[in-house]
Amino acid sequence: ALAALGPREAIEPRLRRELGLPLGDVEEAVAEACGEIDCATLERIADANRRWGTATGLARAERIAAWLGCDRLGRATGLADLHDLFWKKTGDLRAVEARLQATEADYAALAASVGERCAAALAVRRGIAIAALVAAAWRAGQSFARAYADAKRATGVVDFDDLIRGVVRLLQLPGIGDWVRYKLDRRIDHILVDEAQDTNPQQWAIVASLAAEFFAGEGAGPRNRTI
Numbered sequence: 001a002l003a004a005l006g007p008r009e010a011i012e013p014r015l016r017r018e019l020g021l022p023l024g025d026v027e028e029a030v031a032e033a034c035g036e037i038d039c040a041t042l043e044r045i046a047d048a049n050r051r052w053g054t055a056t057g058l059a060r061a062e063r064i065a066a067w068l069g070c071d072r073l074g075r076a077t078g079l080a081d082l083h084d085l086f087w088k089k090t091g092d093l094r095a096v097e098a099r100l101q102a103t104e105a106d107y108a109a110l111a112a113s114v115g116e117r118c119a120a121a122l123a124v125r126r127g128i129a130i131a132a133l134v135a136a137a138w139r140a141g142q143s144f145a146r147a148y149a150d151a152k153r154a155t156g157v158v159d160f161d162d163l164i165r166g167v168v169r170l171l172q173l174p175g176i177g178d179w180v181r182y183k184l185d186r187r188i189d190h191i192l193v194d195e196a197q198d199t200n201p202q203q204w205a206i207v208a209s210l211a212a213e214f215f216a217g218e219g220a221g222p223r224n225r226t227i
Contacts, residue, residue, distance in 0.1 A: 005142050012135035021127045029128065031076040033121035039068060041110050048104035057100060060085055076121075083122055086115030164202050171209035185213050191227045 005011060013023055022029040046064040049057035067075060067082045088094055093115055096108045104110070152158065158166070171177045191211055193199065207227075214225050 005138055008139050008142065011138050011142075012131060015131040015135050015138075016128065019127055019131055021124065021131060026125060026128050027073055027076045030079060030121055030125050031072040033124045034072070034075045034079060037082075037114060037117040037121065041114055042068060044104065045107070045110055045114065048100060048107055051103045052097070052100045054099075056097075079118060079121055079125075083115070083118040086111050086118060164206070168202050168205050168209075171206065177209070181209055181212060184210060189223055189225050193227075 006014065016023055022032065042064055046061040046068075049061040049064075051057075063081060063085060067078050070078055086094055093112055096111060101107050152162070170180060188210060191207060191214075193207060211227055214227065
């Protein structure tokens with residue numbers, strides 16, 4: 001498990017790649033995603049709200065204008081505010097007011113298009129945050145596992161999982177494994193697996209190895225063998 005995780009510093013980049021997330025600075029990545037938001041469409045939405053002329057519409061137009069007036073990183077910082085113009089907290093798109101729709105026949109489609117782009121850009125930030133959190137947990141687990149393994153080596157002890165892995169390696173070792181299975185086969189007539197629902201593939205590998213020759217040459221002797 002330690003080897004599979006790789007170097008500590010490579011864990012988070014690896015997670016980002018697996019999740020299809022960009023590497024590098026978070027806000028720079030969000031700013032890049034903001035570049036997918038069509039500014040011309042936003043201008044049409046703002047203009048429709050101005051022509052609507054209500055306090056809600058004018059405030060909405062001002063918020064859009066403020067976002068458009070920012071530089072790349074400023075747009076990344078203000079993305080959540082822009083997102084809220086199109087989405088409810090429930091995750092549904094905001095309904096379009098009838099009179100607003102009358103000022104721009106395509107308003108619902110325009111708002112949905114920009115809203116989807118905003119959501120996609122915000123998803124980059126959330127995804128990177130999740131990757132960072134999971135990577136931190138993996139690094140903590142990696143440190144614990146390494147300390148635990150060092151402590152076992154220092155005191156010359158093994159745990160239950162070590163015993164299972166050791167037996168599997170022994171039974172599958174070319175040459176030696178065959179001899180061990182042969183010696184055990186002469187002494188085992190019955191295999192009973194208790195709490196079978198809690199077993200794992202490695203434990204079943206042990207059972208399979210022990211039982212591999214159970215019924216070979218059946219009838220050659222009086223033994224009644226069972227699993």
